[in-house]
Structures are given as C-alpha cells and as structure tokens.
Amino acid sequence: MRKFLRVMAYEYRRHVLRRSFLLALLSLPALILVSVGAGFVLVRMETDATPIGYIDRAGVVQKPLPQDALEELAEPVQMIPFKDEADARDALKNEEIQGYYIIPENYFQTTQVEEVYQDSAPSDNARSHFRALLRFNILADQSPQIAARVVDGAQIIIRSPDGGRVASSDSWLSIVLPLVLGIVFFIVVMSSSGYLMQAVVDEKENRTMEVLVTSVSPGQLIAGKIVGLIGVGLTQLMVWIAFGVLGMFIGGANFPALQEQFASISLGSLGLMGLALLPSYVMFAGLMAAMGAMVTNTSEAQQMAGLLTLPIWIPYWLMIPLMKNPNGPIALTLSFFPLTAPLTLVCRLGFTIIPFWQLVLNFLVLCVSAVGAIWLAGKVFRMGMLRYGKRLRWKEIFSSTARSK
Amino acid sequence: MPSIKIQSIHKSFGELKAVNGVSFDVQEGEIFGLLGPNGAGKTTLIRIMLDIFKPDSGEVIILGGEMTEAKKNLIGYMPEERGLYQDITLERCLVYLGTLKGLSASETKERLRPYLERFDLAAHKDKKVKELSKGMQQKAQLIATLQHEPELIIIDEPFAGLDPVNTRMVKELLQDLRHQGVTIMMSTHQMHQVEELCDRIALINRGERILYGDLADIRSRFSGHAVWVQSPADLPPLPGVEHVEDGRHGSQKLTLSAEVSPQQLLASLVEQNIPLERFEIATPTLDEIFIQMVQEAEGEEK
Numbered sequence: 001m002r003k004f005l006r007v008m009a010y011e012y013r014r015h016v017l018r019r020s021f022l023l024a025l026l027s028l029p030a031l032i033l034v035s036v037g038a039g040f041v042l043v044r045m046e047t048d049a050t051p052i053g054y055i056d057r058a059g060v061v062q063k064p065l066p067q068d069a070l071e072e073l074a075e076p077v078q079m080i081p082f083k084d085e086a087d088a089r090d091a092l093k094n095e096e097i098q099g100y101y102i103i104p105e106n107y108f109q110t111t112q113v114e115e116v117y118q119d120s121a122p123s124d125n126a127r128s129h130f131r132a133l134l135r136f137n138i139l140a141d142q143s144p145q146i147a148a149r150v151v152d153g154a155q156i157i158i159r160s161p162d163g164g165r166v167a168s169s170d171s172w173l174s175i176v177l178p179l180v181l182g183i184v185f186f187i188v189v190m191s192s193s194g195y196l197m198q199a200v201v202d203e204k205e206n207r208t209m210e211v212l213v214t215s216v217s218p219g220q221l222i223a224g225k226i227v228g229l230i231g232v233g234l235t236q237l238m239v240w241i242a243f244g245v246l247g248m249f250i251g252g253a254n255f256p257a258l259q260e261q262f263a264s265i266s267l268g269s270l271g272l273m274g275l276a277l278l279p280s281y282v283m284f285a286g287l288m289a290a291m292g293a294m295v296t297n298t299s300e301a302q303q304m305a306g307l308l309t310l311p312i313w314i315p316y317w318l319m320i321p322l323m324k325n326p327n328g329p330i331a332l333t334l335s336f337f338p339l340t341a342p343l344t345l346v347c348r349l350g351f352t353i354i355p356f357w358q359l360v361l362n363f364l365v366l367c368v369s370a371v372g373a374i375w376l377a378g379k380v381f382r383m384g385m386l387r388y389g390k391r392l393r394w395k396e397i398f399s400s401t402a403r404s405k
Numbered sequence: 406m407p408s409i410k411i412q413s414i415h416k417s418f419g420e421l422k423a424v425n426g427v428s429f430d431v432q433e434g435e436i437f438g439l440l441g442p443n444g445a446g447k448t449t450l451i452r453i454m455l456d457i458f459k460p461d462s463g464e465v466i467i468l469g470g471e472m473t474e475a476k477k478n479l480i481g482y483m484p485e486e487r488g489l490y491q492d493i494t495l496e497r498c499l500v501y502l503g504t505l506k507g508l509s510a511s512e513t514k515e516r517l518r519p520y521l522e523r524f525d526l527a528a529h530k531d532k533k534v535k536e537l538s539k540g541m542q543q544k545a546q547l548i549a550t551l552q553h554e555p556e557l558i559i560i561d562e563p564f565a566g567l568d569p570v571n572t573r574m575v576k577e578l579l580q581d582l583r584h585q586g587v588t589i590m591m592s593t594h595q596m597h598q599v600e601e602l603c604d605r606i607a608l609i610n611r612g613e614r615i616l617y618g619d620l621a622d623i624r625s626r627f628s629g630h631a632v633w634v635q636s637p638a639d640l641p642p643l644p645g646v647e648h649v650e651d652g653r654h655g656s657q658k659l660t661l662s663a664e665v666s667p668q669q670l671l672a673s674l675v676e677q678n679i680p681l682e683r684f685e686i687a688t689p690t691l692d693e694i695f696i697q698m699v700q701e702a703e704g705e706e707k
Contacts, residue, residue, distance in 0.1 A: 006501075
C-alpha cells in the first residue's frame with residue numbers, strides 16, 4: 001500500500017511540476033481572457049461618439065429618449081434633427097455627424113428608414129440609439145407596461161409537466177454550460193490520460209520497467225500511476241473551475257444581465273455530470289494505460305490514442321439529431337455504450353429530462369466500464385510491460401484471459 | 406540454505422523453448438556466475454527467478470520460499486537493459502527507486518551519499534540523468550541496485566559499458582559485498598571476470614544447463630592431458646609426447662599420450678638433465694571450456 005502511495009505521489013509531482021503542465025494549465029484561462037479582451041476591444045472600436053442626424057418627414061420623433069432609457073444604451077450619442085437633407089449632407093461632409101437617417105412620409109406604411117453615410121456605416125451604438133428613439137416614440141401613447149412588453153419581444157418558456165425543469169430562451173447558459181463543460185472535461189481527460197500513456201511508454205522505452213516491477217507489484221504500480229494521473233487531471237479541472245467561478249463573479253458584478261444566466265444554472269445537472277464523468281475518467285485513464293503497455297513506442301501510442309478519441313466525440317457530431325429527439329433510439333444507444341455515454345449524457349442533460357432509470361443505468365455502465373478498464377490495464381500491463389520489440393495483440397490478451405480462467 | 410534454488414524450470418515463448426529443464430542453487434554469501442552465449446536463456450531465467458515471468462513448469466525458491474512483495478525489498482536487481490528516468494535529476498531518480506524498496510526518502514538520501522562519492526557522482530547529483538555519460542548512468546544504476554543494502558543481488562552483465570578503471574572499481578565492490586555476506590548472482594559472458602570473481606558457475610546454452618559446479622573443480626576436470634614447459638635449452642624428442650605447440654615467452658605446450666602421466670614426463674626431463682624454468686599442468690581458461698562446451702553441445706544437436 002505504501003508503495004502504491006509512493007508511485008502515486010511520484011507520478012503526480014512529476015507531471016504537476018512540469019513546465020509544460022503549468023503552461024497547459026494557464027493557457028486555457030489566458031486564452032479565454034485574451035478572447036474576451038479582444039471582444040471588448042472590438043466593441044470599443046465599433047463605438048463612435050460622433051453625433052448622428054435625422055430628418056423626420058413622418059413626424060415620428062416627438063420626444064427625446066427619457067433618462068432611464070438612455071442609461072440602458074451602451075453609449076448614447078447626440079441626436080441632431082435636420083429640417084432638410086442639404087443641411088444634413090453638409091454636416092456629414094464637415095464630419096460633424098457620422099451619418100443621418102431619413103424617415104420618409106410613408107414610414108408607417110413601409111416601416112423603412114434610409115441610412116446615409118460617407119465612408120463607413122454609423123457605429124452600432126449610434127444605430128441602437130436611433131432604433132430605441134424610434135421605438136420609444138412609436139409606443140409613446142401606450143401604457144408603459146405595454147411599451148415595455150413590446151420592446152422585450154416574445155419569450156418562450158418550456159416547462160416540464162411536473163415543474164421539475166424549466167427552459168427558456170433567456171436561460172441559454174443552462175443549456176450551453178453542460179456542453180462547454182463536457183468539452184473542457186474531455187480536454188482534461190485526454191491530456192492527462194495522454195500523460196499516463198506516455199509515462200508507461202517511456203518506462204518501456206527507457207527500460208525502467210524491469211527495475212520497477214522487481215520493487216513494486218504490477219498491480220500497485222499501475223494503480224498508483226492511474227490514481228496519480230487522475231489527481232493531475234482533477235488539479236487541472238479544479239484550477240479551471242476556479243478561474244471560471246472567478247470569471248462569473250467578475251462578469252456578474254460588471255454585467256447585471258449575466259447574473260440571471262448564472263442563476264439559471266442547475267446545480268443538480270452539474271452534480272449529475274460530475275457523478276457520471278468521474279467513472280468515465282477512470283475508464284479512459286485505464287484504457288490509455290493499457291494502450292501504453294500494449295504498444296512499444298510513442299508514435300504507435302499516439303495512433304492508438306487517436307482511435308480511442310474518435311468514438312468519444314460521436315455525441316457532439318450527432319448533436320442535431322440528439323437535440324431533436326433527446327430520448328430517441330440514437331440517444332439511448334449512445335447512452336449505454338461506454339465510450340459515448342459520458343458526452344451523450346452531457347448533451348441530453350442540456351436538452352431533456354433524463355428518466356431516473358436511465359441515469360442509474362448510465363452511471364452503472366460507466367462504473368462497470370471503469371472497473372473493467374482498470375482490470376484490463378493491469379492485465380495488459382503484466383503481459384506487455386517487458387515487450388520491447390513487438391506490440392501485444394488483442395488476441396494474446398484475450399486468449400490468456402480465457403486460459404487464466 | 407541456498408539463497409536461490411531453481412528446479413527443472415521450463416519456459417517457452419510460442420515455439421521457442423527459452424529454458425528447458427534448468428536446475429541450480431546459488432549458495433548464501435557466494436558469487437555465482439550464470440554464463441552462456443547470447444540468447445542462451447540467461448535473462449529469461451533471471452526474470453523467472455524474480456517472478457517477472459511465470460515458468461511453464463518447475464519451481465523457484467528465493468530467500469527460503471516464494472517471491473513476495475516484502476522480499477522484493479531484500480533483493481537488488483540490475484537488468485541488462487539499463488533503465489533510469491531520463492528527465493529528472495540523478496538524486497531524485499535514485500531516491501524514488503530507493504523509496505520503492507521500502508526506504509524513506511531521507512533514509513535513501515543518507516545512504517546514497519557514500520555511494521555517490523565512491524562512484525565520483527556526487528558532483529553530478531543535481532544533473533538530469535540524460536545529461537550524464539553512459540558510464541555514469543551505468544554507475545548510477547549500480548547505486549540504485551545497492552542503495553537499499555539487499556541480501557541478494559542479481560546483476561545482468563555488470564561490466565558492460567564500463568572502462569577498465571570502473572570495471573576494477575565494480576569488481577572490488579562486488580568482492581567487498583561478498584565479504585559482508587551478500588549473495589551475488591551475476592550473468593555475463595566475460596569469462597575472465599568470472600574467473601576472478603565467481604565461486605561457482607552454471608553454463609547455459611540454448612535453454613539447457615551444460616555445465617554446473619565449483620569453478621576450481623570444473624577447471625581441473627577440463628585440464629587436458631598436457632603440460633606447459635619452458636626451458637632455455639632445446640627440448641629433445643620425448644617419449645609419450647604427441648604434439649608440441651609454441652606458447653608465449655618461449656613456453657611450449659606438450660600434449661601427452663594417454664599412457665604417459667605428467668609425472669613420468671617430468672622424471673624423464675630431469676633424467677636427461679634438461680634445465681627447467683617452468684613445468685605446469687595446462688588447465689584450460691574458462692573461455693576455452695566455454696567454447697569447447699558450447700561447440701560440443703551444438704555438435705551433438707547436429
């Protein structure tokens with residue numbers, strides 16, 4: 001037992017202290033930070049505080065936007081009314097305005113407005129301001145509640161009969177989040193089980209294996225490695241989740257609209273995901289370790305790992321049929337096949353309410369597969385650990401299994 | 406009680422019979438040589454002794470019984486294919502391997518120090534293993550084998566890759582260990598090292614044991630019917646000498662016919678007043694015995 005702990009601690013420290021691991025750990029948050037930052041910069045670049053003009057031939061604009069409506073705009077601009085187009089054109093030439101709108105006399109029939117500008121179209125903030133101004137004036141004689149309702153537009157809320165689940169277009173995050181977490185989780189799983197496979201292949205390649213197995217039992221050795229590497233993956237996941245939560249706090253504090261999204265996240269679904277993804281992680285780690293023991297060098301190992309990765313992503317390729325019929329035959333088949341089960345579960349959690357028995361069965365399939373993968377890893381490891389020249393064949397593994405029974 | 410007792414071990418890989426009914430004992434406190442040409446089955450035998458491979462049939466008794474996890478801490482094994490972690494520092498690598506033999510990290514560090522100094526590696530302990538020369542890595546591997554002070558040491562080709570200075574050092578180290586009562590089994594095909602170090606040997610060829618026993622007994626058993634003679638005078642024709650062969654430094658090797666004993670030859674040389682600088686029973690070197698045995702074994706097969 002002590003040796004198992006030593007192997008585990010060694011593998012954990014060896015990978016966590018690696019420079020490449022730290023880079024990988026920080027690169028995802030850094031990437032997100034950079035892309036969010038770039039988004040902000042782009043939005044900034046799209047904003048222009050230069051006034052904008054309008055010629056109102058239909059007499060729509062009677063009042064300016066009230067203060068509370070102005071505050072909701074990203075960056076309001078000054079709105080300059082012009083009597084005739086020549087004045088507006090002069091102002092545009094002199095760069096006093098970034099463009100102007102002509103509201104034609106028949107506006108209420110056509111609901112069309114003409115936009116005039118020189119080199120570049122008016123900025124988004126100027127357009128939004130003008131739209132808000134029109135909307136406000138058109139609805140001016142309605143009661144404030146009706147006006148607000150019209151501006152908000154349609155909102156569809158889907159509720160399950162038992163009330164256990166609510167989805168609405170306003171809570172998109174609750175659908176997207178499991179999918180994104182699924183991707184993040186699998187990046188972690190694949191990279192850390194990749195480390196594990198590499199560690200096993202390295203020990204075969206540099207011939208440390210023989211010294212190791214005369215010090216530790218193969219079972220303790222492989223178990224120590226798997227648990228150590230899962231620790232590495234969980235560390236990575238924890239750090240990323242910590243960054244995510246931090247981002248939510250910062251985002252929530254600065255953008256009140258996001259808070260509603262965060263509130264819509266179902267902790268129950270996330271808990272279910274966690275419960276299902278842990279045995280899947282063990283399963284993949286076991287399979288990767290087995291492959292490491294089977295092959296004889298790094299390039300072979302990578303090919304095998306590629307083959308294993310393909311089926312994992314099938315549910316994401318089949319996202320559309322899964323979305324259309326999240327309880328249909330495709331969904332069920334993928335749910336109970338070990339390699340596709342984890343991400344199918346993640347997709348379905350976003351799209352539907354999974355019956356309880358299916359959740360239990362899904363979880364059981366994953367647990368049994370995890371145990372099976374560890375068993376296989378131990379078995380292949382014992383047989384393949386000292387194979388240097390020749391790859392171990394599946395036939396040999398299973399025929400010897402049959403014999404040992 | 407022997408440290409290792411192996412009885413009628415058979416092991417095949419597919420069609421290939423790697424080990425075919427080999428038995429021998431390694432006695433406590435001796436240096437035992439497991440000899441054989443390349444591919445004879447030495448490494449397979451060692452792996453069977455260490456429980457890395459299971460034999461198809463036969464029995465291995467190691468340190469008084471079956472191999473257990475606890476016994477692994479009492480054994481030091483240096484495989485032929487040397488292996489150390491390349492990407493970490495020498496000290497970290499050795500400490501990890503030491504802890505896998507049941508020592509604590511601080512204990513390992515403590516025990517490492519004299520070895521690192523003896524092997525001139527103390528100044529390199531913070532270097533990555535891959536930055537060390539092949540010879541240094543070889544010495545580091547030896548430290549990994551010895552640092553937990555095992556009762557039984559099994560070394561596959563201990564001198565491969567060492568220069569003469571380091572070879573001498575390793576030889577002295579093995580002799581020291583024998584004096585301390587450690588049992589050593591080494592596998593090699595470097596016969597002159599075996600002659601200097603080993604008490605007993607087993608010779609394996611194509612998976613079978615073809616020679617086994619005390620080294621001195623084996624050599625006398627193989628001493629042919631010949632003598633080395635060196636004389637400042639020319640040797641006259643002597644009765645009972647079938648063949649004369651020139652050796653080094655003016656020595657001649659006289660092969661005698663079956664009816665004549667070396668004593669009779671000596672008596673006749675003395676009788677003829679021939680001055681003698683050397684008269685010695687010609688025992689073959691282990692190299693010669695090895696080649697002779699292997700050739701005989703292969704001749705029989707044909």
